[in-house]
Amino acid sequence: MIRITKIFTFETAHVLYNYDGKCKNMHGHSYKLFVTVKGTPINDLDHPKNGMVVDFGDIKNIVKSEIIDLWDHAVLVNELSPHQILGRDLEDKGHKVIFCKYQPTCENMLYEIAEKIKNQLPETVSLAYLKLHETENSYGEWFAEDQN
Template identity: 85%
Template sequence: MIRITKIFTFETAHVLYNYDGKCKNMHGHSYKLFVTVKGNPINDLDDQKNGMVVDFGDIKKIVKSQITEVWDHAVLVNGVSPHRELGQDLEDKGHKVIFCNYQPTCENMLYEIADKIKKHLPGNVSLAYLKLHETENSYGEWFAEDQV
C-alpha cells in the first residue's frame, strides 16, 4: 500500500456564529489543504497509469471541482443559524456565499472536504488523510482510521 499527497491552496472567508473570541468577526484565510490517498500502484505495462496509485492530475481535478473552485474567494456562512440573513444580504450585494449546514470551522470543513473527495475517487483508491491549515501554525487533521 502506498500513500501519495497533493497540496492545494485557496482563499476563503468565514464567519462563526455565536463565537466569543476576536474571530467572531468575518475574516479570511489563505488555506493550505493536504490530500493523501492510498492504494496499490497499477502493475500493468499496457495501462497508461502503470506504476501509479492514481494520477496526481486526477486528484487535482477532483479537489479543484469539488473544493477549491467552489470555495475560493467565497464566504462560508452557517446557513442554519441567524447568520443566514447576513449571508443572504452579502449574496444580494453580489458576494460569493456558501451556506453551510454547520459552523464553518476548520474542523467541520474537513468533514465536508472528506465527504466530497471520497465520492469521486476511483474504486481502487481511498482517502487516507487530510490536513487543512488556516494559518501557518494552526491546522486540523482528518484521518480515515479515526472515522467510525
C-alpha cells in the same frame, strides 16, 4: 499500499456564529489543504497509469471541482444560524456565499472535504488523510482510521 499527497491552496472567508473571541468577526484565511490517498500502484505495462496509485492530475481535478472552484474567494456561512441573513445580504450584493449546515470551522470543513473527495475517488483508491491549515501554525487533521 502506497500513500500519495497533493497540496492545494485557496482563499476563503468565514463567519462563526456565537463565537466568543476576536474571530467572531468575518475574516478570511489562506487555506492550505493536504490530500493523501492510498492504494496499490497499477502494475500493467499496457495501462497509461502504470506504476501509479492514481494520477496526481486526477486528484487535482477532483479537489478543484469539489472544493477549490466552489470555496475559493467565497464566504462560508452557517445557514442554520442567524448569520443566514448576513449571507443573503452579501449574496444580494454580488458576493460569493456558501451556505453550510454547520459552523464553518476548520474542523467541520474537513468533514465536508472528506465526503466530497471520497465520493469521487476511483474504486481502487481511498482517502487516507487530510490536513487543513487555517494559518501557518494552526491546522486540523482528518484520518480515515479515526472515522466510524
